[in-house]
């Protein structure tokens with residue numbers, strides 16, 4: 001099986017100019033009975049001098065996770081994603097994948113932010129659960145009942161506002177990345 005595609009910057013052996021292409025480290029040729037070629041054994045056409053040859057030198061490669069976003073297993077920071085997206089936009093301005101930016105192609109949110117969301121959800125669930133149990137099973141005065149009721153509403157509203165802000169921040173980031 002081929003390894004994930006990545007952007008590869010190659011240096012032409014004839015004129016030493018560089019260009020970007022999209023290729024895989026391993027193309028999966030070997031199991032099909034063909035020889036697996038390394039980058040310097042593959043033929044590329046240089047956009048500068050027009051020569052088609054092998055012997056290209058790899059200058060840099062985008063991380064494997066770039067085209068795999070969003071991925072639980074290969075998370076990527078927004079900063080790093082934006083860096084590679086700038087290169088992708090610059091060298092592949094007509095690539096159809098660009099229309100997916102911010103839709104189904106975006107870095108997976110940072111674990112820190114995800115954790116914050118989980119904590120908030122636990123607070124919401126916990127508050128609702130505790131208040132329900134107390135209201136149902138404890139003999140309370142009307143005043144205490146009212147206090148508990150309004151206090152829990154306040155906590156839930158606060159969590160709701162924070163979660164909304166959080167969602168807005170995330171979508172803002174995605175639009176920023178898309179623009």
Ligand SMILES: [Zn+2]
Pocket residue numbers: 012013014015016017046047048049050051
């Ligand atoms: Zn060249």
